[in-house]
Amino acid sequence: MLTRVLPRFGSRRSTHIFERNFMVYRSQWLMLVSGFFEPFFYLLSIGIGLNSLVGNFHVGGQVISYATFVAPGMLATSAMNGAVIDSIFNPFFRLKISHAYEAVLATPLDVNDVALGEVWWALARAGIYAASFIVCMALLGDANSVWVVLCWPAAVLTSFTFSALGLAACTYMRSWQDFDIVALVQLPLFLFSGTFFSISSYPGWLGAIVSVSPLYQSTSLLRGLALGQFAWIMTFRMAYLLVLAFVGLTLAARRFRRILVP
Numbered sequence: 001m002l003t004r005v006l007p008r009f010g011s012r013r014s015t016h017i018f019e020r021n022f023m024v025y026r027s028q029w030l031m032l033v034s035g036f037f038e039p040f041f042y043l044l045s046i047g048i049g050l051n052s053l054v055g056n057f058h059v060g061g062q063v064i065s066y067a068t069f070v071a072p073g074m075l076a077t078s079a080m081n082g083a084v085i086d087s088i089f090n091p092f093f094r095l096k097i098s099h100a101y102e103a104v105l106a107t108p109l110d111v112n113d114v115a116l117g118e119v120w121w122a123l124a125r126a127g128i129y130a131a132s133f134i135v136c137m138a139l140l141g142d143a144n145s146v147w148v149v150l151c152w153p154a155a156v157l158t159s160f161t162f163s164a165l166g167l168a169a170c171t172y173m174r175s176w177q178d179f180d181i182v183a184l185v186q187l188p189l190f191l192f193s194g195t196f197f198s199i200s201s202y203p204g205w206l207g208a209i210v211s212v213s214p215l216y217q218s219t220s221l222l223r224g225l226a227l228g229q230f231a232w233i234m235t236f237r238m239a240y241l242l243v244l245a246f247v248g249l250t251l252a253a254r255r256f257r258r259i260l261v262p
Contacts, residue, residue, distance in 0.1 A: 017117020126159030164248030
């Protein structure tokens with residue numbers, strides 16, 4: 001009974017969902033290409049404007065520019081935002097508007113394949129965008145260490161977590177108005193997850209709340225990797241993100257089964 005509700009990691013049939021999405025986006029290539037410009041504009045605006053106003057930061061004994069401090073947080077935020085689009089907005093349309101998943105389930109694919117396939121697609125896009133973001137960081141001088149290359153798998157892990165959680169959240173959406181709730185969650189995460197300043201400046205109670213945020217865990221992980229500051233807590237941060245991803249993916253598979261399977 002357990003195997004009916006748990007997603008099968010590595011299911012080869014789930015790649016058909018990935019293939020389907022790839023074929024659809026071939027005719028919408030401009031939407032994919034536009035994702036490469038977002039990191040460049042983000043980092044360029046911070047480097048030109050805020051960097052000279054804020055000055056340098058002291059992080060783990062290193063003196064870095066503000067742009068170097070913010071860049072890993074922006075990478076984490078970019079991974080979150082991309083995952084939300086691919087796991088909430090697009091699947092909602094296929095689930096509630098076009099009913100594309102009902103046609104998919106008329107084939108040998110099942111709900112586990114649908115859930116896992118959507119996550120694979122989100123990860124593929126995340127991998128491309130994360131690579132472009134890191135290249136922009138290097139070109140603009142916001143990467144102080146060669147270890148910044150490790151930010152790529154960490155950003156993909158971030159996207160995996162938010163894709164799985166987003167896909168689960170998508171199944172609870174009733175109408176387009178519910179997307180206002182999504183924005184209401186995204187904005188505080190973006191502003192208060194250590195993206196622009198350390199959470200040590202928060203009141204103790206607020207810092208404790210922020211510390212359990214998956215975006216904060218991702219931002220701290222990416223910042224440590226970008227600066228080459230390795231610590232055992234990084235293992236905890238990666239495990240935390242993986243556990244949340246597994247929980248989200250399992251819940252999404254169960255919810256898809258409840259909604260789509262009579």
